[in-house]
Amino acid sequence: MPDEFDVIVIGAGPAGENVAARAVRGGLSAAVVEENLVGGECAYWACVPSKALLRPVDLAAEVRRVPGLSIGPIDAAAVLARRDETVSHYDDAGQVAWLEGVPATFVRGRGSLDGPRRVRVQEPGGTSRSLTARHAVVLATGSVAAVPPVPGMAEARPWTSHEVTAAKAIPGRLTVIGGGVVACEMAQAMHGLGAAETTVLVRGDRLLGRMEPFAGRLVAEEFANVGIEVRMGASVTRVERPVPGGPVTVHLASGPPVEADELLVATGRRAALAGVGLQSVGLAGDRPVEVDDSMRATGVAGGWLYAVGDVNGRNLLTHMGKYQARLCGDVIAARAKGEPDDLPGLRDIGDGYGAPQVVFTDPQICAVGRTEALARAEGFPVRTVEYDLGNVTGAYLLGDGYRGRAKAVVDTERQVLLGVTFAGPDTAELLHSATIAVTAEVPLERLWHAVPSFPTVSEVWLRLLEAYGL
Amino acid sequence: MPDEFDVIVIGAGPAGENVAARAVRGGLSAAVVEENLVGGECAYWACVPSKALLRPVDLAAEVRRVPGLSIGPIDAAAVLARRDETVSHYDDAGQVAWLEGVPATFVRGRGSLDGPRRVRVQEPGGTSRSLTARHAVVLATGSVAAVPPVPGMAEARPWTSHEVTAAKAIPGRLTVIGGGVVACEMAQAMHGLGAAETTVLVRGDRLLGRMEPFAGRLVAEEFANVGIEVRMGASVTRVERPVPGGPVTVHLASGPPVEADELLVATGRRAALAGVGLQSVGLAGDRPVEVDDSMRATGVAGGWLYAVGDVNGRNLLTHMGKYQARLCGDVIAARAKGEPDDLPGLRDIGDGYGAPQVVFTDPQICAVGRTEALARAEGFPVRTVEYDLGNVTGAYLLGDGYRGRAKAVVDTERQVLLGVTFAGPDTAELLHSATIAVTAEVPLERLWHAVPSFPTVSEVWLRLLEAYGL
Helix, strand or coil, rough: CCCEEEEECCCCCCCHHHHHHHHHCCCCCEEECCCCCCCCHHHCCHHHHHHHHHHHHHHHHHHHHHCCCEEEECHHHHHHHHHHHCHHHCCCCHHHHHHHHHCCCEEEEEEECCCCCEEEEEEECCCEEEEEEEEEEEEECEEECCCCCCCCHHCCCCCCHHHCCCCCCCCEEEEEECCCCCHHHHHHHHHHHHCCCCEEEECCCCCCCCCCHHHHHHHHHHHHHHHCEEEEEEEEEECCCCCCCCEEEEHHHHHHHCCEEHHHHHCEEECCCCCHHHHHHHCCCCCCCCEEECCCEECCCCCCEEECCCHHHCCCCCCHHHHCCCCCHHHHHHHHCCCCCHHHHHCHHHHHHCEEECCCCCCEEEECCCCHHHHHHHCCCCCEEEHHHHCHHHHHCCCCCCCCCCEEEEEEECCCEEEEEEEECCCCCHHHHHHHHHHCCHHHHHHCCCCCCCCCCCHHHHHCCCCCCC | CCCEEEEECCCCHHHHHHHHHHHHHHHCEEEEEECCCCCCCHHCCCCHHCCCCHHHHHHHHHHCCCCCCCCCCCCHHHHHHHHHHCCCHHHCCHHHHHHCCCCCCCCCCCCEEEECCEEECCCCCEEEEEEEEEEEEEEEEEEEEECCCCCCCCCCCEEHHHHHHHCCCCCCHHHEEEEHHHHHHHHHHHHHHHCEEEECCCCCCCCCCCCCCCHHHHHHHHHHCCCCEECCCEEEEEEECCCCCCCEEECCCCCCCCEEEEEEECCHHHHHHHHHCCHHHHHCCCCCEECCCCCCCCCCCCCEEEHHHHHCCCCCCHHHHHHHHHHHHHHHHHHHHHCCCCCHHHHHCCCHHHEEEEEEECEEEEEECCHHHHHHHCCCCCCEEEEEEHCHHHHHCCCCCCCCEEEEECCCCCEEEEEEEEEECCCHHHHHHHHHHHCCCCCHHHHHHCCCCCCCCCHHHHHHHHHHHC
8 A cells, every 4th residue: 555645534434535535536546544434423423323213203203293193102122223224233344445436545543643744544453654645634533522521420421422323222211411403303312212201401591502592492392292301501510320321310500410321411512633633733732623715724834734524613514524525625636736726616605604404303493594693793784584384384284283483584785595494394305495595695586486386395485585575 | 345446356266366465465456256165276176185185195105114113004084084174174264264354355256257357257146246457357267177078987977186185085996097296196195095996097108297207107116016006008998887976997998997986087187268258358268368477468458367377377386376476466566556567576487497396196206497308309408417316315314215316407508407306205395495496597506505414315416416527
């Protein structure tokens, strides 16, 4: 195996894989270094298994809203078995084969920067080797769950997203610390699969704090309906787990402690920077790697270092990491060949509009662009319109008691959408309509002629535009 | 009640209702004449009840693809009861109240043109009255099922969309004549609700003949899977039903006859023109009313006659009729007030791009714009890309054995989409993304930055663009 490549990628999650594939498509050679499974968190311990766990719970809820259908109890063991299938039984042979078919060179080991254009790899056997990049090194190491420094927490060995998505059995009682996407999704999945006593401890006063306020409200209402307890303003002071793997007690600043069979900590993530060797190239080792819109690290002489995905801190979402990776691979190839490197496809404009995101709870929460609060804070001239999704015929036809809400944030000067939020069952696939409208800045006047098909939930588009005055 | 109004609308289906609402919003007075139920076919005998019948069948199929879930047999009586709810038990009191709240004047009776700007109404009691429009008369009489003139057909009193969507019981054996949307949707609904022997007789060689060919193929494959028999090239020569309401036999030009308990004829629709009085204003009485892009009938002096919805023959789809109605009401108001009548919102551009349509079968078939065949026939420079939806992670996570396909028709000169088709479970809400892209002519280069959220079916957008070379 050679020691010199055009591009060396550290990290073989979805972002790293995509950089390599695009760079190779552009005529370069690439090596990808990965210590853990090729495919990354997304494929084994995040998006994929979480969705596999949520799907049956979500679908069962849909069925219960439709008269004439009756559904039996969910067979959790079958769901876990299907989950195992979706993560290829935690075996990355298929992904390695894909990577080698790109073709790229796969190097199993822990990669770290070792000065300009050099990468040191600690191989599993204990040996180490040095690789050199002719054109670029790309950091794609992702992120890790951040566990807050609460007394007793580390000793209790709580679950993070990593463990909960890989659960081999469903705990009867589960405590969840956090109120964001992972906390909401996994509370609902575990509860639906058998965690009859599920308690969600939220530090703030609402769920899904980065979304429009009604989103978290609708999820909280559904949690109340199905019997998931949510405690707002919960400040964790201490965690106790006297017997490893035994019951775990969470003490709060006020109110009674919560005991459960398992504890899930879902309080955010931080860029995976430990041991990456940022200092060897003059960067701070404790902050996401700042990049320009071509994904090139700022503040590194020679312009050979890039960072894509969670590690650059732009948007901690798989699809945005892959997006950044595509343009990064393309821009590296263009620069290597001395071609123009400033074409529209070679700059990150998607992140700036506000990344789309789907929370796969029931109701689904789907948002793209800016919330009203953010748009106002950034000084846009804003008007918003909202509509009750339950009044859309296509939603009503999905089941009895359909509940949901949509909101559009309009830039009144340019008459384009700054942000859109849909909250309700069966809205996940509807989001991309908003992503196109926001990202392409389609004028409202033009959206008026894009007629939603009847009877679908998408008719809410018409209602929002009417509410705006069209 | 006065006899003179600014606008008189004949027909209170969705199109008629919307013309009135928009005209009144524009400051005009409006009367709406309707012989049958206010709300029209869509609300009582088409979109709404058909979706209500299909939803449980569709959802049950989704459940069967998800390991860990088990569903009982569908309770058809409960489904029919829910259907009755969705059609307000065939009572239009709520719709009449809505119309009067617009406010518009509702006139129950059969309306017909009676010379320029005059409408004669045959009232239910046998009396008749005459109304005069100061500005405009709008035809919104919709369409009726076309029953082919086959010997014995009329005497057999077959079901059309009207009767099948209002079924009070599910026949054990059902024969369906036709291969279009109504035929496919109702064959699947009835079969799923208990019509164990369902046979579909198709004159041509495929289902859904106006769609991309793979759409009908996928539906036919699913029909075969669930045991719905499809006979292509079936030419009906004679229908026999010796006892009214008894078994009905359909004879074919070749092959054995088909006997069933009920017969559904779904061979298309024609504009509802009978008794509308077109001849009184100099128009042919047997053709859809030709209109310009402001919905004004061409060939009528004085420009006071408009036609919206099925009766103008542009696109026989509820949502397109409503779209036409909105702009028609607006343009009539603008003209009445002497305001500019040529603003972008006052012209039908949506129909020209190719109306969006969802076929609510399993798999759902969703299309907007032009098929490849149509685009080529119209002389566009075309390249197409296709992608197997089963390879999209978000689709795979919806269930085992997810099958589907997507196709994009690209105008290679302008680099915009001419048409998009999605065929697969859970794609109905995805269609509006394509409707926006096609109608707003968003360049592919811009669509590249609209990142689909992972893991959703909408990631197929990325795959299609990659397949195109982006």
